[in-house]
Amino acid sequence: MYSSVGGTYYQTTGSQMATNIAHVQSIQGQIITQHAGTYVIQSSTMDGEGAPLSHTTRASPATVQWLLDNYETAEGVSLPRSTLYNHYLRHCQEQNLDPMNPASFGKLIRSVFIGLRTRRLGTRGNSKYHYYGIRIKANSPLNQFTDEQTMALRQQPIYHGKKMRFANNKVEENDGMYSHYNSGHQDSSQTQQQHHQQFLGDASGAIPNFVEVDTSVMPLHDGIMMDHIRTFEKIYREHAEAIVDAVVNLQFSLIEALWQGFWRNQTLEQQQSTDNNYEKRLPKDKLYTMCKYEPLQKYVQRSDYAFYQALVEVLIPDVLRPIPSSLTQAIRNFAKSLENWLKGAMHGVPDEMVKTKVGAVSAFAQTLRRYTSLNHLAQAARAVLQNTSQINQMLTDLNRVDFANVQEQASWVCQCEDAMVHQLEQDFKKTLQSQNSLEQWAVWLEGVVNQILKPHEGSANFPKAARQFLLKWSFYSSMVIRDLTLRSAASFGSFHLIRLLYDEYMFYLVEHKVAAATDETPIAVMGKVRQFIDLGNAAALNSLDTCNVSIAAGVKPSYIPHNTVINSSGNGHAVDSVTTSTNAATTTVMVLTPAISHTGNISTTAQTNPISNTHQVSLRATPATTQLPAGQKTIVVMPVSTVGAGEVYPMKRMKTE
Numbered sequence: 001m002y003s004s005v006g007g008t009y010y011q012t013t014g015s016q017m018a019t020n021i022a023h024v025q026s027i028q029g030q031i032i033t034q035h036a037g038t039y040v041i042q043s044s045t046m047d048g049e050g051a052p053l054s055h056t057t058r059a060s061p062a063t064v065q066w067l068l069d070n071y072e073t074a075e076g077v078s079l080p081r082s083t084l085y086n087h088y089l090r091h092c093q094e095q096n097l098d099p100m101n102p103a104s105f106g107k108l109i110r111s112v113f114i115g116l117r118t119r120r121l122g123t124r125g126n127s128k129y130h131y132y133g134i135r136i137k138a139n140s141p142l143n144q145f146t147d148e149q150t151m152a153l154r155q156q157p158i159y160h161g162k163k164m165r166f167a168n169n170k171v172e173e174n175d176g177m178y179s180h181y182n183s184g185h186q187d188s189s190q191t192q193q194q195h196h197q198q199f200l201g202d203a204s205g206a207i208p209n210f211v212e213v214d215t216s217v218m219p220l221h222d223g224i225m226m227d228h229i230r231t232f233e234k235i236y237r238e239h240a241e242a243i244v245d246a247v248v249n250l251q252f253s254l255i256e257a258l259w260q261g262f263w264r265n266q267t268l269e270q271q272q273s274t275d276n277n278y279e280k281r282l283p284k285d286k287l288y289t290m291c292k293y294e295p296l297q298k299y300v301q302r303s304d305y306a307f308y309q310a311l312v313e314v315l316i317p318d319v320l321r322p323i324p325s326s327l328t329q330a331i332r333n334f335a336k337s338l339e340n341w342l343k344g345a346m347h348g349v350p351d352e353m354v355k356t357k358v359g360a361v362s363a364f365a366q367t368l369r370r371y372t373s374l375n376h377l378a379q380a381a382r383a384v385l386q387n388t389s390q391i392n393q394m395l396t397d398l399n400r401v402d403f404a405n406v407q408e409q410a411s412w413v414c415q416c417e418d419a420m421v422h423q424l425e426q427d428f429k430k431t432l433q434s435q436n437s438l439e440q441w442a443v444w445l446e447g448v449v450n451q452i453l454k455p456h457e458g459s460a461n462f463p464k465a466a467r468q469f470l471l472k473w474s475f476y477s478s479m480v481i482r483d484l485t486l487r488s489a490a491s492f493g494s495f496h497l498i499r500l501l502y503d504e505y506m507f508y509l510v511e512h513k514v515a516a517a518t519d520e521t522p523i524a525v526m527g528k529v530r531q532f533i534d535l536g537n538a539a540a541l542n543s544l545d546t547c548n549v550s551i552a553a554g555v556k557p558s559y560i561p562h563n564t565v566i567n568s569s570g571n572g573h574a575v576d577s578v579t580t581s582t583n584a585a586t587t588t589v590m591v592l593t594p595a596i597s598h599t600g601n602i603s604t605t606a607q608t609n610p611i612s613n614t615h616q617v618s619l620r621a622t623p624a625t626t627q628l629p630a631g632q633k634t635i636v637v638m639p640v641s642t643v644g645a646g647e648v649y650p651m652k653r654m655k656t657e
Contacts, residue, residue, distance in 0.1 A: 075203065116132070199324070224293060232290060236303065265344070305523050335366075371508075386437075414475055449469070
């Protein structure tokens with residue numbers, strides 16, 4: 001029972017109130033201890049505005065217990081305030097109780113769940129106020145109700161309180177009445193959103209430990225002070241917290257606005273409707289100047305890799321666990337938009353920082369696409385692995401494959417031991433015959449990866465060995481699929497699906513193994529691989545057996561806005577000197593691959609148009625006085641497209657001529 005006079009102490013077990021009630025006089029109110037925690041029900045304290053919390057003394061004991069039975073506190077989650085109030089109205093109707101107004105109910109919520117905060121998610125005009133740190137229990141019957149089912153029960157008056165100030169893209173605490181209570185029609189997708197949130201991972205660790213900017217490697221310059229660095233670190237973390245709020249509530253469209261607010265590229269309407277105090281704490285011009293400071297770029301890159309990895313683990317905590325297709329599609333659409341959102345939000349930001357940010361977010365988007373595809377394959381394959389007739393047919397067809405011939409053809413390419421290949425063949429057949437679940441197959445696949453890579457653990461050669469394993473695994477599985485195709489195997493479709501899944505899952509496992517071995521996050525590993533691929537495609541020198549490609553930093557003259565220098569010497573060291581034409585419309589591209597020791601620099605000049613930012617370039621011969629030493633050859637690399645406009649170096653998608 002709930003006593004409205006003085007303070008009452010309740011001890012409960014499960015969802016039942018204890019029958020033994022000990023009355024304890026308390027000025028602050030009542031304490032309810034449940035298996036999930038201890039809750040204080042205030043009865044005579046004052047709120048932030050000095051108004052007595054008299055509404056709590058009118059709360060029914062059934063209402064208090066109803067709150068404890070259906071809601072729980074948790075880090076990194078939130079619920080719309082309107083949704084909670086709708087649930088409360090339904091409860092009052094079922095219990096024949098007179099409902100409190102929204103503001104009073106809000107105070108009761110904060111009294112029961114101590115430490116609850118309020119935040120607004122959404123743009124002005126479409127925003128919704130949320131209780132941050134609370135969620136519906138998984139076994140609560142409230143999960144089945146939609147907002148429409150309780151909409152007719154809502155109170156008509158609109159309650160006004162003190163205005164909430166939008167700061168740092170978050171809403172400050174408001175212990176008073178609702179400042180924005182919308183009695184209009186609620187979005188029918190709210191219930192679906194709450195359902196989807198059950199499939200998300202724990203967001204309590206989504207904010208990694210951002211280390212400080214290492215200013216010891218380079219002195220501060222351009223008027224940058226240590227206070228500016230510390231302010232940036234603080235607001236960057238706050239910015240990350242706001243992104244987590246949006247992600248855990250599946251409010252993906254808010255990410256673009258958050259980025260625009262941080263980089264000060266908001267529309268006029270956004271500027272008028274929000275009080276973004278980032279500008280007060282770190283002015284835009286100072287922020288953009290700091291973006292040219294290399295240690296800050298490293299800080300952002302390192303932080304983004306860690307942060308985006310944490311977000312991946314929130315959105316897709318288990319790549320094999322079934323998740324709704326609608327959630328999968330929402331994540332894929334989110335990934336598809338990320339890069340364009342960020343580029344638009346960072347318009348005018350120094351190119352060095354843009355490249356750093358875009359590189360990390362591109363790796364994040366690619367990871368989301370890969371993991372959702374892997375999850376989709378897993379659900380399709382699960383049905384096959386649970387079908388006894390299909391498994392029997394697969395076994396029959398697999399036993400007809402000439403594995404000796406497969407090994408004979410593949411051994412020259414892969415150079416794998418016959419005994420190991422035979423062991424994998426037998427283990428695969430045994431696991432298939434056992435009709436193991438998808439999760440059991442995952443354990444077997446991980447065992448294969450561990451067995452192959454164990455000899456390379458702790459060595460610098462580990463990443464290369466991991467990549468070689470993936471190539472060999474793919475080659476062998478292709479040979480088996482080829483044999484099944486030639487035999488017109490009835491289970492070819494099932495094998496093809498299983499092969500796609502296992503290839504993707506092997507990639508997933510190896511990616512994480514390499515990340516652990518190199519003390520990086522998987523996203524950081526893939527982000528750096530992407531940079532390597534871009535430069536590798538630019539040089540396209542894979543056919544040169546003895547040539548080590550090196551990228552020279554180069555000196556970019558002020559009159560040449562696009563100047564890319566890619567060169568190499570026989571000993572693997574970049575050529576020191578970089579020559580450029582005095583003509584403002586030219587830039588020099590050098591690639592030297594001497595077969596014998598050579599000390600000279602042979603250059604080839606490529607024509608560009610710095611005004612129109614032309615992607616195509618043409619070559620002109622070097623001066624006749626330039627002679628190639630005997631046995632030397634010069635390979636000219638021509639840029640055919642650029643990363644972006646402005647001062648961005650044309651490093652991507654280049655061809656060799």
